[in-house]
Amino acid sequence: MTDTLERKRTRSVEVEALAVILVLLVIFRESISGFIDGAALQTWITVFVSVLVQAVPFLVFGVLLSAVIAVFVPRSFWARALPRHPALAVPAASVAGVVLPGCECGAVPIAGSLIRRGVTPAAALAFLLAAPAINPIVLTATAVAFPGNPEMVLARGLASLVVAVLMGWLWLRLGKTEWIRLPHRHDEGASKGRAFWSACRHDVVHAGGFLVVGAAAAATINVVVPEAWLQTLAADPVLSVLALAVLAVLLSICSEADAFVAASLSQFSLTSRLVFLVVGPMVDLKLISMQAGVFGRGFAVRFAPATFVVAVLAAVGAGAVLL
Incomplete structure (x- = not known):
């Protein structure tokens, strides 16, 4: 019992120290950059803090x-x-995700809470994918980023909704309960106020820690991958789709901002950029890391690759029909 309490205190101190360091990095990022000579390291810090x-x-x-x-x-x-009926709960949960103005960072802990409250995992996972991809803020940002191509809004919304529903149904068919391992909480029997703050602290520890890992990985990829490669890949229709799909995973851009990044990639086709917009909010480095923290590594290594494949196929199909 004493060892358990000691581990909890140590973890609490580590998390609080990490939070202080991150806040200081954000506040003093300009001053810190001035002491760094390497352009690559400055870029890494900029991307890391930006994410x-x-x-x-x-x-x-x-x-x-x-x-x-x-x-x-x-x-x-x-x-x-x-x-x-679980098969009907999946599309209902996907549509419910449309009205939530948030990104994947917020959808992960929400989906975990839905499962804890008795919602079938398939419906919670459909909500997890739909909420950051097709909420009003994201669709509005897409319309602003592509003023000359309003069909991009319809294509993004439709393709993302299809992916969320299909992945929910796929989980119903092939998913196993033991693949999801939600971390245990210790707030049973506490007052509602105490349980509320305990739940907040729990999710910040698990989701926030993995967010930091994902942000660091995304920053590293941004520095390592040469921009000249993009010019070469854009000329090939198949490779351009795969390149932007992988780029969406690596860059880990928040769904509220990814449309402006996609619009800036003007050397790529609209379909390729649609793939970027559909894949990014559903499969990226920080999201995979957060899913591993909230649902378990066994879940993440199965769910993320399947979502990636379905998202690419749905986006290419929507692009062929609507763009």
Whole structure:
């Protein structure tokens, strides 16, 4: 018992120290950059901090909403809100994700709370994919980024919704309960206020820690991959699709900002850029890291590759029909 308490205290101190370091990096990033001579290292720090600055507000929003769901929403609500048949609950949960103005950083802990509240994992995972991809903020940003191609908004929304529903149904068919290992919480029997803050701290530790790992990986990829490669890949239709799909995974850009990055890649076709927009909010480095932290590594190594394949195929299909 004493060892367990000691480990908890040590972990708490480590997390708080990490939080302080990250805050200091954000506040003093310009001063720190001035002491660094290497352009590559400066780029790494810029990308790392940018990913965190973009993602943290939505992570906080998701953690707070997750805690509200876990503590204040009764289990009976989900039984009434979603169809009882799992196959029908999947598209219903996907459509519910449309109205949530958040990104993948917030959707991960929310999906975890939904599963804890008794929602079938297939429906929660469909919500996880739909919420950051086709909410009103993301679609509006896409319309602003592509003012001359309004069909991009329809193509992105439709393809992303199809991916969310198909992945939910695929989980119903092939998924196994033991693949999802949600971390245990220790707030049973506590008051609602104490349980709320306990849930917030729990999700920040698990999701936030893996967000930092994903941001560091994305920054490293940004520095290592030469930009000249993009020019060569854009000339080949098949390679351009695969290149932007992989780039979306590596860059780990928040869904509210990825449309502007896609619009800047003007050397690529609209279909290739659509693939970038569909894959990014569903499969990227920080999202995979966060999924591993919230649902377990066994889940992430199965779910992420399957989502990647389905997202690429759906985006190419939507591009062929609508673009």
